[in-house]
Amino acid sequence: MENELISTEQIEQLIDQKNVKEIRRLFEVVPSIDLAEACSDIEDTKKLVFIFKTVKSEYTAEFFTELNSDVKEELITLMSDSELADILESQFTDDLVDDLEELPANLVSRVLKNVPKERRATINRLLNYKENTAGSIMTTEFLCLVDSLTADEAIKIIRDRGKDKETVYTLFIIDKQRNLVGTLDLDDLIFAKGDEPIKEIMNKDFVTVHVDDDQEEVANVVKRYDLNAVAVVNKDNRLVGVVTVDDIVDVIEQEATEDVQALSHVTPLEDSYLETPSYKMAWKCIPWIIVLLILGTFTTMALDKIEKTAVFAIVPVLIAFVPTLMDTGGNSGGQTIALMIRGLATKEFEPRDFFKVISKEALTALIVSSAISVFAFLWFIMEQYTGIVTNSELMVGDTFPTIWNGLCWTSEFFMNAVKVAGTVALTLFAGSFISKIIAVCLPLGVAAIKKDPAIVAQPLLTTIVDVISLISYLGIASLLFTMFH
């Protein structure tokens, strides 16, 4: 089958023609998200009301969930109370709560007025969980079975009561005291003999998460144990909700995007890129650039002082290599920071694995720094010999001898080029090595005090490494140019 594509124009036309039959057919054969995307672009939202009047609410509930938040908001104002109640009834509670979090207060109260009283209580409770915790992403529509049932009895209950649950692929088994004692995969239930007690076939090696756990924690559990759904318990160890794998897929992607954004100095966005207006976008970008600019003051100060020292006055060509020194140090440490951030995010290691990680990275740093400084040494001699940079203090009349103008390098030229390249290469070695070591310590240290390493570590690293590089540069230059004068 070719996936049927639906365009905004096509669906708008069908609504204009009031083509009930074709609209109903589309809602049966086209996935809700594709329809929602096409409909979100229809400028006159009023037209969408026709869809909710025409199509059965079992098809429109998911469709409504997937619409853009602006469109949703407008629709709620446009619909009558009874139309609204219809949609709300067929929405899953966790989706509904997500919607409510984005609506203005007056619409929230209108929505809450239109759901039955018991459900309102659940919604209010869910709205109170802190953002990005297990509680905030869990659903309360799960199926709980007592452990005294047989397989056939369990299947009968699933048939009777499972239809409005978010998942029946994982069932949660409780004992008479309502303690969670196991989980049961639906397939194991299907394969079991009818009179087999579910106590015999349930998984006793299940894991749970706590209602206050961070969603990243929950994602790691679901991923590690390849679960379809994980039980969420409160502090009394009672089952209060369930997180399903489709929500986890979104969490993993969101957390990854946040890591990338934080590493690149963007305050993580709440919405997607295109949905975030430019002024808000700018606000996510400006603070970090300014923080980095202020931190950069240390670099400016160091460079200003160094520039005025004797050795830099005699050999001004050294200044031309400053950006290369800083970029290389930053890049080298940046590599390590990225590996640390992802290692911590995917729980490959934790702050307490510090010694394992640092000993591994020290060896890597040694190899990397040696390799690049050897290469850099040769490359920088080449840069001088080809006149890419010129030692103005060694001019022969108006020209500097290079490979192009036929003037020969005397031993003085050669020694000078070696000293310049040597100074830069040695500083590169030190900068790159120290940078990688600090790039291990900073994120692991920040994670150890339970802060987000992606946000804090990188800006600090750049400044520290810049300043260290500049001071080493001055030291090494003074040494080489005074010792071997």
Added chain:
Amino acid sequence: MENELISTEQIEQLIDQKNVKEIRRLFEVVPSIDLAEACSDIEDTKKLVFIFKTVKSEYTAEFFTELNSDVKEELITLMSDSELADILESQFTDDLVDDLEELPANLVSRVLKNVPKERRATINRLLNYKENTAGSIMTTEFLCLVDSLTADEAIKIIRDRGKDKETVYTLFIIDKQRNLVGTLDLDDLIFAKGDEPIKEIMNKDFVTVHVDDDQEEVANVVKRYDLNAVAVVNKDNRLVGVVTVDDIVDVIEQEATEDVQALSHVTPLEDSYLETPSYKMAWKCIPWIIVLLILGTFTTMALDKIEKTAVFAIVPVLIAFVPTLMDTGGNSGGQTIALMIRGLATKEFEPRDFFKVISKEALTALIVSSAISVFAFLWFIMEQYTGIVTNSELMVGDTFPTIWNGLCWTSEFFMNAVKVAGTVALTLFAGSFISKIIAVCLPLGVAAIKKDPAIVAQPLLTTIVDVISLISYLGIASLLFTMFH
């Protein structure tokens, strides 16, 4: 329930004591991955053979899959052919293929010798799919039903033949010509009346992926449509395999990690950080640093030339701001690159949305660049007034007047400070703005020609922006210092 934790020492002791009963109990109540992690650290791999002799293969198959690849390799050499055959039989084919891809050739042939002939054909076929395609991650153990069955008949078939399938939560429905005509969720089948034809309850709005599609593509489909499993078809549109959501969770995380690594100039690792030896790690880091170093030559060259121009000779303090200029330009563009890379990876936009994205980003760039250059202007005047940087050409005797030493700024000092700060701030504005614009064009351009934008875009950006910043700096400085002399 508290998750039972198991340590390496504990399990090693149980093996030494040959405590069959407790080992068997552990394999029933502790998740395989926890056991595999504890056992991977046992130094004498021979001891592990005892586990495979003691515990039923239905428990050890997954355990074996989760072991470290080194340990797996050693175990295969240690086991007899019949022991090996037992494990292989209970492993899912896609896991087995993953294992084979990491084994040396002689062990691969030994493993293949020990699987039944029909399965060997499947394995060989799977081994031939290109890495990171749908074919390479799919399983061939799925359940296919003909569309003429009733619900009860379907359930009977699932009970008879579903047990060794990787998933029965999504069933694939074919017609008599073996064309895929629908998918069926197990829960819908359970809720259906026994005599209802499955044709009536199956989803007709299903989507498929192609066997050569990139795994990232597959992940986007599964995520977008919240699927448990997606059908993989070949070029004749025949169903050849299935990718399940638990594999997708790994793909999403792996792709995110690769994005972070590529953005930080690390060639993506094949294994996890701790499993990659230092020399290999270094090899993933060195090439990019050297590429960046070579690209940096343009910056060095530009700075060397600029340093020798008249305006920089008169106002050497301008040199001290060069790192700030470059860092800020790089940071500003880096923010945008990160947003582009993730937007492309999560399919929020595509290269053909170029105009939508660039018009949005141009506005953001304008706001960000204005804000930071206004701030920078004031900050740089402060830096001069407090003596963080000193205009040596304006010394009064041996000292430069600052807020600390009581010497007053004359209007000449003030004008000079304004010109210096103005030059840097205007260059910052230009650098930051241009950087953000290029940071949209580069990744979208690279993606349009189907290359990985994360790898190519960032190094090019830094160099281009550095050189543009330096040239603008020279131009603006010449203008301000000659015009307002």
